[in-house]
Amino acid sequence: MIPAPAFLSNPERFMAFSRWAAPMFGVVAVVLALAGLWLGFIAPEDYQQGDTVRIMFIHVPAAWMGMFVYACLGGASFLALVFRHALADAAAQAAAPLGAAFTVLALATGALWGRPMWGAWWVWDARLTSVLVLLLFYLAYMALRASLDDETKAARAGAILALVGVVNLPIVHWSVNWWNTLHQGASVFRKGGPTMTVDYLYPLLLLGLAYMAAFGSLWLVRIRAEVWRRRAEAAALRAARG
């Protein structure tokens, strides 16, 4: 097993680690975001897109995170399903709303960019559609967990659905690509290096790291909250039994 989950699988150790790691990630996120935004605002206007190019610094990392968080959700669900680890389940549960929020942010900023650039808030293009389907997977996961009363059953059912999603999302992505493509191709992660000028690349990467740190911080906070909620519930049950 990879070392980080093994180290953190002990709840006491996790709580001790996350206690200082969560705020530290938060501070890193704020610093990186301020630096990235500053560089983004002083970057020259694009010769075609004008000022709207700056939307990219908010939009692209959000889309990256939408996918990255689903990978985290899938990984945590796998650990929860195979090792029946309560902390992994708390991590999966905590990740889903964050991933959905990143996906919504990507869709919303994309619409704001699309209106002046493409002349439409929304077009049925392959990338837009696969991000929309990604959001539907997040919503299905959260709906399933919310509508099962038994928490252990909800956890396992959610984990199964998350893994079904992990298998299906690449197929969805590929099928939607087969169906239609209008969105500009990838310009950062591609063979032969990025095609973007450094004026745009640096703020973009800084904000990407800032989003990553923000997610790390919020994720840890949410897992901690979930652990405390479960402890409180267990304490209430003990008190009720007298």
Add this chain to the structure above:
Amino acid sequence: MSRAGALLTREVSLAWGKGGGPLVALGFYAGTATLLPLATGPEPARLAAIATGMAWVALALAALLSLERLFERDYEDGALDLIVLSPVPLEIVCALKCLGQWIATGAPLALAAPLAAIALGAEPRLAPLIFACALVGGLAFAFTGGIGAALSLGARRGGLLTAVIVLPLFVPPVIFGGGALDAFAGGLPWRPGLALLCAYAAAAVALGPLAMAAACRNALS
């Protein structure tokens, strides 16, 4: 094998006989196909352009409708507990359930699909391909849909939850089938779409039962 045969006979007769069976699915399909031209307007040219697409989406929705009772009925009356105790692996049982569902509602819907598409304005020469797509697509819908039905066992408002889980899984088969039909109507190569639809159906038949069985075991634990 005779055990599996008995299970399949049971599933088909339950899906066929009790609660209307294929008639309910066909009625829903006819109703949806009737509403679509009422909403888009009756001009033949406009309808003909989207006829196959509408017939195809209505088919996906009709397949969704009959999923609710796939596991719920046996879960509520305790039959599922007994089935789990049988020597037939639960994965096989789940596959047989979906297969029975496909025989009882998927195949009748596939027969109705060309009729609906032609009534909406599609060219009659499309009929064989529509039937083939609906037959294979129905298999994919039944086996991916079964995952949603099994996961929402014991949930409040299970039917609605099944739809929310299953609709994103229906994206690839809807795209592949619609793509094949669109290509055929436009005189383009249509075989890739049909082949991809068959591939998705095969993957769903192979992998779907694993997820369904895991979900059923979880619901019964």
